[in-house]
Amino acid sequence: MHVWMYIFYKKEPYNVWYTRGLDRIGCFLCPASDLAEFDVVAGNSKRWGQWNEYLEKYMADRGLPKEWKEYGLWRWKDAPKSIREEVQRVSGKEVSELTKQTKAPEKGPLTIKVQEGYSPCVVGYSIEAALSRPIDLEKVRPFCHAITWIVPDKIEGDFIELGGATLYAEGSIISKSGSELDARRTIDHIFQLIMRAEQCVGCGLCAARCRPGALYMKDGKVHIHEDDCIFCRECFGPCPSVNFARGDEFEQ
Ligand code: SF4
Ligand code: SF4
Structure with a gap:
């Protein structure tokens, strides 16, 4: 007053x-x-x-x-x-x-938009990213061992918890960390996994970087023996499908 x-x-x-x-x-x-x-x-x-x-x-x-x-x-x-x-x-x-979605929007190429800046949270930094369409969590789940040791054996609900990050089937990612850089890096890694599962163009680069041989090529796409993944993160790096998806629509 x-x-x-x-x-x-x-x-x-x-x-x-x-x-x-x-x-x-x-x-x-x-x-x-x-x-x-x-x-x-x-x-x-x-x-x-x-x-x-x-x-x-x-x-x-x-x-x-x-x-x-x-x-x-x-x-x-x-x-x-x-x-x-x-x-x-x-x-x-x-x-x-x-809130139950009874149909999936038209399939199209997956792209991502990452929030500029961050939202403060109890952990420190919270950053959100939106994908251009929903994703199939069942397909992504086996690749998630490259993000964290603990990955659920099966999907319950419409999300997967990956350490400090959550991946939602509707097509969004929330990453929380004590450092903004770390929160952004996790979003980038999760996006790489999603592209591995959904839009691999079969170049074999990530499989070649996987020294334990967990990633392998079959029928022109990358697959994973999830029990062989040792969370070394060597697989992250250049990937043509990720580079394409980040094109003009990638805002960071
Ligand atoms: S690096 Fe190549 S093989 Fe691996 S996900 Fe990307 S396109 Fe597929
Ligand atoms: S390089 Fe292979 S073993 Fe290492 S995190 Fe990636 S998939 Fe797992």
Whole structure:
């Protein structure tokens, strides 16, 4: 109140969004906003239509129900308990049901966009990356030993935990580390694994770098004897499919 009184007293300028009904101004479409705040933004921003169109297409491509947009379920990868309970109360449906993708978007070449900068987190640095389409975790899982010793034997849920990083089937990666460089390097390594599993063009370079012979070529693609992988990380490095995917769309 004192700050506001000072601003009025001195006739200082202030952000016009306060007069439109927001009492906390974050980034446009901040996922920490509540639905009432989005109503204010929707009624006052020329760019809301563009966002709405994006959400509609995202839903249509993935076969998501209308409630996914209606309750703003795009805001979380894993909705908090209070939201799950509230959605259940008003809709009679579980959040897991309303966030389930019933079809895969059209397959296309995989590309990646990595967040510029970082978000602070308890570990230190958290960096996110978005892939251009969902990925098949079953295909990627065996290659994950090159990232960490502990890899689940089978996929439970729609993600894989890899040390400080998480890879989501919907096509995103979150990497957390005590150093920004380390968090970025992990994202890069995970992306290399994904390309190995999904888009190998069969040059054999990574298999040649794998001295224990865990990686091998068959039918023009690289495969792995996962029990032979010793987590030495020698396989990471030049790969034509990765270089292609990083082209113009790779932002880091
Ligand atoms: S380095 Fe060659 S063999 Fe290995 S994943 Fe890339 S394209 Fe495939
Ligand atoms: S080089 Fe071979 S053994 Fe080493 S991490 Fe890569 S796949 Fe595993």
